[in-house]
Amino acid sequence: MPTDNSWTRSRDIAAAQHPLPTAQKPLTEAYGHVLAKDTSALIAVSHYVSAAMDGYAINTPESFTGPWKLVSEGRRDGNLELAAGEAAGILTGSAVPETATSVLRIEHTRIEDGLIYLLPNHTQTRDLEPEANIRGAGAEVVAGQRILTARTLIGPAELAAAAVAGVDYLECYPKPRIGFVFTGDEVITEGLPGPGEVRDAFSPYFAQLMCELRHGSQRIPAETIYQARIDDDLDSMSAELVRAASEVDVLITTGGTGFSSADYLRRALAQEGAQILVPEISMRPGHPTVLAQLPATEQQRLAGRGGTFVVGLPGNPLAALAGFATVGMPLLAALSGVGQLTEHHGVAGETCQTKKGPRLMPARDQQGVIQASTFYGSAMLRGLLGAQYFAVVSEETNPGDLIPLLPLPWANFDPQRGA
């Protein structure tokens, strides 16, 4: 039986959170969001009978090969009458007069004294067949037909389809807004660290990564609103929690998750009345990861939102990423409307071993077998180079066993089909 803080239960608690309340977005702002509702065409596509070629709309009796009398240079709205033997100029995309039988391509014709002739080598042209070079109304989509399905990630194809179907707004889940707070008085952001100092392994990538998060082939919309670096003290952390409650949906902190007097996150969360959803996770690295939710502010309640979530990641760099993969990713997938993340598994290689599990080991697929890096220590990062996922390894894992895989949030590949 899993214990309360088991890896699977912690992940499932994060995944079970409600999506953010939906909002109507104009097409120009909908890119990269998850669609909240099925969307139907407001008009047929195309919504009128149109010309597929530049040339002449003709009304031609059967087996007549011209010449046709040019009665108009043409109108975009096609509002004119053509009698048998008459022609009107027409451009691609213009409405075809109702009385036209087909459209002659301009390069198949010549014009003389107001008459349109077929060129000698085009007298048998297919342009004369009924409906030739004419696009029917509704050939692509009929009015009222569903064109987009809820939970689709909105990209170029979806926006183009919505636009031509007359849609101006799409109901979307908002992208979770994220704030970052980095702690650690010993952490420096440039130059060579002295004894007891450490170079910041988070701020060079975390904020940017949020804009391009993925879980294998699934994209997860999110955006970074701010990042801050604070002193290691309770007041600074509490102030950041208050700020996050009014500015973001998710606050991600690094460091200070421990239980020592130097670690302020848990005390600040208690002081601000946060509900602890996941107090720690039975795994290495990333054990002290905490997931909490601040009380909803007045503004959040009025907007139908819950309180801001806090994902407290440990200071050790690999531990932080393991915590983010375990609870941060499913939380963002849930809030952004992506929903459940696909679970991935792979066949353990002989390097997927641990004395005490679960252990999240940076790993990659090598000829269909998952091989873990030897650099899997909590403070190490080297194992991530070239890795595709965390392999979740237990003390009972043997080579050949099927084990869970957590794709690294930047790894662009389809875990279903391997590397």
Ligand SMILES: Nc1nc2c(c(=O)[nH]1)N[C@H]1C(S)=C(S)[C@@H](COP(=O)(O)OP(=O)(O)OC[C@H]3O[C@@H](n4cnc5c(N)ncnc54)[C@H](O)[C@@H]3O)O[C@H]1N2
């Ligand atoms: N007595 C105990 N000590 C520790 C325990 C424990 O259970 N009892 N757990 C260990 C584990 S596991 C982890 S993980 C860490 C958790 O540490 P914190 O979240 O409190 O983080 P810090 O103490 O602030 O930092 C830990 C480590 O990480 C370095 N760090 C911090 N920020 C950065 C950064 N931006 N880039 C690179 N490295 C960073 C920091 O300098 C520390 O070395 O606690 C263990 N201890």
Ligand code: MOO
């Ligand atoms: O669990 Mo700690 O997160 O091993 O490094």
